[in-house]
Amino acid sequence: MEKHEGFMKALKCRECGREYPLAATHVCEFDFGPLEVAYDYDRIKKSLTRALIQSRPQTMWRYRELLPIAHEPTVGTQVGFTPLVKADRLAKRLGIRELWIKNDTVNYPTLSFKDRVVSVALSRARELGFKIVACASTGNLANSVAANAAAAGLKAYVFIPSDLEQSKIVNSQVYGAQVIGIKGHYDEVNRLCAEIAGKFGWAFVNVNMRPYYAEGSKSMGFEIIEQLGWHVPQHTVVCMASGSLLTKIYKSYQEMMKLGLAPETKFHVHGAQATGCSPITTAQKAGLDFFKPVKPNTIAKSLAIGTPADGFYALRAMKETASNSDDVTDDEIREGIKLLAECEGIFAETAGGVTVGVAKKLIASGRIPANASAVLCITGNGLKTLDAVVGHVGRLREIRPNLREFETLLHTETEATPTH
Ligand SMILES: *Cc1c(COP(=O)(O)O)cnc(C)c1O
Numbered sequence: 001m002e003k004h005e006g007f008m009k010a011l012k013c014r015e016c017g018r019e020y021p022l023a024a025t026h027v028c029e030f031d032f033g034p035l036e037v038a039y040d041y042d043r044i045k046k047s048l049t050r051a052l053i054q055s056r057p058q059t060m061w062r063y064r065e066l067l068p069i070a071h072e073p074t075v076g077t078q079v080g081f082t083p084l085v086k087a088d089r090l091a092k093r094l095g096i097r098e099l100w101i102k103n104d105t106v107n108y109p110t111l112s113f114k115d116r117v118v119s120v121a122l123s124r125a126r127e128l129g130f131k132i133v134a135c136a137s138t139g140n141l142a143n144s145v146a147a148n149a150a151a152a153g154l155k156a157y158v159f160i161p162s163d164l165e166q167s168k169i170v171n172s173q174v175y176g177a178q179v180i181g182i183k184g185h186y187d188e189v190n191r192l193c194a195e196i197a198g199k200f201g202w203a204f205v206n207v208n209m210r211p212y213y214a215e216g217s218k219s220m221g222f223e224i225i226e227q228l229g230w231h232v233p234q235h236t237v238v239c240m241a242s243g244s245l246l247t248k249i250y251k252s253y254q255e256m257m258k259l260g261l262a263p264e265t266k267f268h269v270h271g272a273q274a275t276g277c278s279p280i281t282t283a284q285k286a287g288l289d290f291f292k293p294v295k296p297n298t299i300a301k302s303l304a305i306g307t308p309a310d311g312f313y314a315l316r317a318m319k320e321t322a323s324n325s326d327d328v329t330d331d332e333i334r335e336g337i338k339l340l341a342e343c344e345g346i347f348a349e350t351a352g353g354v355t356v357g358v359a360k361k362l363i364a365s366g367r368i369p370a371n372a373s374a375v376l377c378i379t380g381n382g383l384k385t386l387d388a389v390v391g392h393v394g395r396l397r398e399i400r401p402n403l404r405e406f407e408t409l410l411h412t413e414t415e416a417t418p419t420h
Pocket of ligand 1: 141242244246303349380
């Protein structure tokens with residue numbers, strides 16, 4: 001009897017197209033190309049309709065036919081369907097007609113878009129019979145694996161660069177995960193994890209489970225389309241670490257159009273990085289198909305991957321959609337964080353500052369036209385990277401608890417900044 005694998009057909013090499021069983025494996029044995037989940041789109045097209053999607057709970061799992069699990073999800077069943085906020089005040093500041101914020105700072109349960117990929121990877125890991133899960137992380141992935149594994153009763157090992165933000169470390173340890181700090185950059189952490197995964201046979205969400213994990217990012221794109229009234233946005237700005245999220249948003253837009261759930265249209269997916277770790281945007285701006293690895297040095301630690309696993313495919317997605325990219329300095333990242341907070345009341349982490357800062361540059365230079373509509377993907381919460389903005393948001397004015405001192409303070413304030 002054939003094993004029931006939902007709407008998945010096989011794992012397929014992105015380079016040579018060779019097919020593999022739907023196991024915990026991620027590279028082609030012949031050309032070392034990355035494996036990707038292939039679906040039976042004809043069957044999906046027959047069963048998945050807008051009405052069916054809308055009849056389901058407001059989570060990322062309402063698109064489950066397009067996510068790589070065979071049965072019902074068992075981990076992270078409440079993840080996703082975060083708000084898409086119309087950002088009129090920020091639009092005005094950036095000089096664009098219409099702007100939307102896809103707000104994954106409030107994703108459940110660990111306040112970043114990584115809950116999407118982790119709920120898929122862990123649900124699939126359970127289907128494949130794993131009891132121990134693990135990851136190599138720049139911070140948010142560690143938080144999400146630790147939390148979701150705890151809730152699912154799975155044992156978790158998370159490996160991180162030991163110089164991560166304190167809050168990201170604590171946010172992993174609190175769930176009882178085994179947190180191991182590696183004295184080195186993310187790329188060294190990742191190399192070590194590839195060896196550990198081979199030797200110990202655990203489900204490493206972004207190593208041997210990567211084909212499933214990566215698909216979870218598509219849910220952000222599906223939600224954007226549905227929340228825009230079943231339209232693919234003209235312009236989307238996405239920050240990049242490994243480049244996976246950008247490639248999957250691109251894929252999600254294509255899938256929705258292919259299935260007739262959104263009308264065919266041209267679209268752009270623009271990439272954003274920090275100047276201190278910009279292998280992908282540097283290559284894109286130079287018109288190259290390949291990136292050169294770098295040593296990261298930026299406050300945007302969640303994006304600090306010097307050898308991005310999906311960099312090549314992110315470059316290809318941008319090329320195929322005639323998109324652009326750019327990068328921003330640490331100061332511009334902080335400015336982006338403040339701009340978003342002051343205009344829209346949304347406090348993003350450094351990665352969000354990268355997205356806003358790059359969007360500003362793309363609009364100012366006309367690479368995103370002023371009369372266009374754009375979506376900014378804001379992927380993580382500012383409370384997790386407080387260190388990056390401490391000392392940059394003004395000083396705390398202190399007074400004794402009496403009215404006169406407050407009035408004096410207010411008086412000096414109004415003299416300095418007239419209010420009208
Ligand atoms: C991981 C991460 C990203 C992007 O990751 P990719 O590896 O490019 O998919 C973006 N923002 C935040 C906050 C992240 O943690």
